[in-house]
Amino acid sequence: MREINLDQLRTLTTIADCGSFVEAARRLHLAPPTISLHISELEGRVGARLLSRTRGQVRPTAIGESLVDHARRLLADVSRVLEDVSRQAQGLSGRVRLGASTGVIANFLPQALEKLAQSHPGIDVQIAILTSHQSLQRLKAGSLDIGIVALPQAKVAGLAIDAWRRDPVLAFLPANWRVPSRVTPQWMARQSLILNGPGTHLSRLTRDWFAHAGQSPVPRIALDYNDAIKSLVGAGYGATLLPHEAGAAPPGDGRMAMRPLRPALWRELGLAYRASAAEPATAHMLSSLRSLGQA
The missing domain is CATH 3.40.190.10 (Periplasmic binding protein-like II)
Incomplete structure (x- = not known):
């Protein structure tokens, strides 16, 4: 048996809002048979009628009302998730994991974080006190996004290390x-x-x-x-x-x-990060750090 999908739930809530299969089809830009198929599949999965006709208007049954309530919350959650991921993809929010020594954290990061907050306040930077070796190891393992490391360093496969x-x-x-x-x-x-x-x-x-x-x-x-x-x-x-x-x-x-x-x-200090395309939040943090460099 096919599982419930978001399109079916969106069809159900739209019918509940407008009280009509035809109007729901118009709002969702779907053919009326598709609307009917969505409801038929939902009812088959639930094992009960979800809609009834009363004086020419379509209304949810008691079980249908319960599913509509759950569907609205689920669709709202999905919308928030997609909006959050979209903001991360645009670099408007996200998380950056950064490792550095105590001296670098005290002397440089406050300025870099201030610059980042002015342009991208939704980015959260998580800071760990790490040696250069520890930072490079975590970058290789994928548990760190940026490491501020002492130079020189031997080349590490998959990592870029820029003089800073x-x-x-x-x-x-x-x-x-x-x-x-x-x-x-x-x-x-x-x-x-x-x-x-x-x-x-x-x-x-x-x-x-x-x-x-x-x-x-x-x-x-x-x-x-x-x-x-x-x-x-x-x-x-x-x-x-x-x-x-x-x-x-x-x-x-x-x-x-x-x-x-x-x-x-x-x-001498360098900025270490994975050589593959950085996520937008990481790229913005690197830009803030580079603005403080004079290497």
């Missing part, structure tokens, strides 16, 4: 320390250090900076939360090496000073 930003790494120091105008690895290695924990891209970057000068200092403490590191520097606990985003204001903590490095060191 290049920001200097600076020395962050207690303001009451006597420091040179430019900080070298040799000078920095003699200080108490608070550095990023092993396994992060920034940790490898700073380790190589020291190693090229023949230095291999052991940090006093290793953390992966840059704001916590800066707080400890401001408290005089030690010095650190952290990226400073181009154009960003100096730290508001007057207990902390910044100095450029010699040789200079740069932190």
